[in-house]
Amino acid sequence: MTGTLAIIGAGPKAVAVAAKAAVLRDMGIPVPQVLAVERTAVAANWQSSGGWTDGNHRLGTGPEKDVGFPYRSTVAPRRNAELDDAMLRHSWQAHLVATGQFAEWVDRGRPAPAHRKWAQYLRWVADNVGMDVVRGEVTSMGVDGSRWALRTEMDTESTTINADAVMVTGPGQAERSILPGNPRVLSIAQFWHRASAHERITAERVVVIGGGETAAAILNELFAHRVSTITVISPQVTLFTRGEGFFENTLFSDPTNWSGLTLAERRDAIARTDRGVFSSRVQDALLADDRIRHLRGRVAHAVARDEQIRLTLHTDRAGESLETVHGFDLVIDGSGADALWFTDLFTQDALDLIELSLGGPMTGERLQESIGYDLAVEGLSPKLFLPNLSGLNQGPGFPNLSCLGLLSDRVLGADLTESADRNSRRSHEHQPLR
Ligand SMILES: Cc1cc2nc3c(=O)[nH]c(=O)nc-3n(C[C@H](O)[C@H](O)[C@H](O)COP(=O)(O)OP(=O)(O)OC[C@H]3O[C@@H](n4cnc5c(N)ncnc54)[C@H](O)[C@@H]3O)c2cc1C
Structure with a gap:
């Protein structure tokens, strides 16, 4: 060594x-x-x-x-x-x-x-x-x-x-953004820069792209700002809560038996406990706030039109890909990780x-x-x-x-x-x- x-x-x-x-x-x-x-x-x-x-x-x-x-x-x-x-x-x-x-x-x-x-x-x-x-x-x-x-x-x-x-x-890179340079689209870094400068965010319809820990922290902060609705876009079926019981935690602290699982079992365990899931503390805050909703899908592209950002979303429904368009006043691109x-x-x-x-x-x-x-x-x-x-x-x-x-x-x-x-x-x- x-x-x-x-x-x-x-x-x-x-x-x-x-x-x-x-x-x-x-x-x-x-x-x-x-x-x-x-x-x-x-x-x-x-x-x-x-x-x-x-x-x-x-x-x-x-x-x-x-x-x-x-x-x-x-x-x-x-x-x-x-x-x-x-x-x-x-x-x-x-x-x-x-x-x-x-x-x-x-x-x-x-x-x-x-x-x-x-x-x-x-x-x-x-x-x-x-x-x-x-x-x-x-x-x-x-x-x-x-x-x-x-x-x-x-x-x-x-x-x-x-x-x-x-x-x-x-x-x-936290600086990544789906529409760089557009003032209605913030990268993760731009969002936190504003929050650290105690700049209040005021907007009617806000969207956060991405699930997981990064989006969770952004949502936690957004609660304190003047926004009417917050939509979270992630590919998962819904916003899952991370299992934080003894058995789930053990998988994370002790990988001894991990390699004995099949690839499918490992993928399933990760999907349930890690990828795109929110901690129960964040979920409690989400439940208490009726401004939040979840939209399932992947953002394919974004355009600025009529003082809004229009996001085109692809969603898999029964094996078919569905395309929908949604307009927002402010987009926070939390998918940089x-x-x-x-x-x-x-x-x-x-x-x-x-x-x-x-x-x-x-x-x-x-x-x-x-x-x-x-x-x-x-x-x-x-x-x-x-x-x-x-x-x-x-x-x-x-x-x-x-x-x-x-x-x-x-x-x-x-x-x-x-x-x-x-x-x-x-x-x-x-x-x-x-
Ligand atoms: C908001 C947030 C909260 C999180 N909370 C948790 C949590 O509670 N528990 C948990 O387990 N995980 C959490 N995570 C996940 C977390 O990222 C990882 O668990 C862990 O921090 C990763 O540690 P790290 O050492 O890999 O990287 P980091 O702590 O992310 O450090 C990476 C470093 O690399 C530097 N760097 C990047 N690019 C370059 C380059 N090209 N050249 C030189 N330096 C570079 C950066 O400046 C940074 O200092 C959180 C993530 C986020 C974004």
């Missing part, structure tokens, strides 16, 4: 891997050098600067599902108890104790923290473990011999970071290498089905860890915050040595990372 692991994005996944690597290193166990490349700041997507929240909305999962959760390490044979014990020093509760907030949090009934408090926690861990963060936006991913070459831009400067393995994190956002970064040589491992053109389905136990694309060297696409093969908790402690085990337990050895033999050809 040596070499360099570069992580695109310094969010919770990067912090979890960096924290476990630091603890293992302190225990004298060799680990790769972990480096996060971040375009904004550590935990940016949990603050208004990241464009996905104004920072005031609350975390859906419990904060005890922190960077070490579920504290059942397997990566240090015979020393896992010691590892878990050391990881507890980076837990949510350790953060509250260290910052004098623990008793108040307990006395208030252990509330879900606001996103910005979650960001403070993540930054606290990153600082404590001395996480290595390079500021810059990764704009392309190529291969250089047997290593990744990440082209990274910051202001006007461009550098190349070489690494033996790369892990991709994050949901993509895209687990495949990074695929635009690959250079042709990287794409060729990946398609060779996949045995065909790169599609979302092929990538998901190729993810191995270590959360990387099977058979691909240099390693490419894709936890956000690992749900189907490895367990639904890996793309989110449900088992960050297991995620770090799987990634740090991976064998990077093959490519690292080759690299050291060819080191005269390559620049060291930093």
